[in-house]
Amino acid sequence: MLFKNLFMLLTLVYSCSATAYVCPCDSKYFDGHCYYISPRTAKNWPAARATCRARGGDLAVPTSKINNLHIFQAMKASNVHKAFIGLYKVADGLGTNTFYTVRGVEPTYTNWYPGQPSDSGGNEDCGEMLPAHSTSGGDVGGQWNDLPCNDRFPRHYVCQTSFQFNEN
Numbered sequence: 280m281l282f283k284n285l286f287m288l289l290t291l292v293y294s295c296s297a298t299a300y301v302c303p304c305d306s307k308y309f310d311g312h313c314y315y316i317s318p319r320t321a322k323n324w325p326a327a328r329a330t331c332r333a334r335g336g337d338l339a340v341p342t343s344k345i346n347n348l349h350i351f352q353a354m355k356a357s358n359v360h361k362a363f364i365g366l367y368k369v370a371d372g373l374g375t376n377t378f379y380t381v382r383g384v385e386p387t388y389t390n391w392y393p394g395q396p397s398d399s400g401g402n403e404d405c406g407e408m409l410p411a412h413s414t415s416g417g418d419v420g421g422q423w424n425d426l427p428c429n430d431r432f433p434r435h436y437v438c439q440t441s442f443q444f445n446e447n
């Protein structure tokens with residue numbers, strides 16, 4: 280009986296690819312998608328995005344307060360406190376560049392940290408999710424900041440992919 284239970288436990292642990300609807304084993308499922316919190320930093324935002332696209336998805340774009348919270352909680356669970364997300368500035372030729380999502384539209388939900396986006400130095404064209412900034416003791420982390428897309432600020436990153444249907 281002990282061995283049978285042990286076998287069942289091991290099967291549960293290693294069967295993440297055998298269920299009908301699955302995410303890659305290194306991803307988490309919530310809000311209808313698979314989310315991957317990178318264990319390592321990318322040297323810059325484009326490199327992070329390229330990795331997400333190579334995984335069949337793209338950088339994650341929080342779409343609601345609750346989705347933003349779920350992504351932030353997944354980051355915290357992985358001890359990741361700052362991460363690139365799928366927001367970047369698109370030049371409009373008028374000098375009033377606007378943040379777009381990696382899906383090519385303006386975000387319908389935003390959660391900028393107060394005072395952000397600041398465009399400090401005039402080159403903060405990419406987005407990240409920040410750690411908790413609560414001053415009242417509550418956990419209200421997960422607000423956004425704009426930062427340079429270049430190599431000055433390596434970051435972890437959050438990828439979002441559709442879940443797969445596995446016929447096994």
Ligand SMILES: [Ca+2]
Nearest residue numbers: 397398425426
């Ligand atoms: Ca900023």
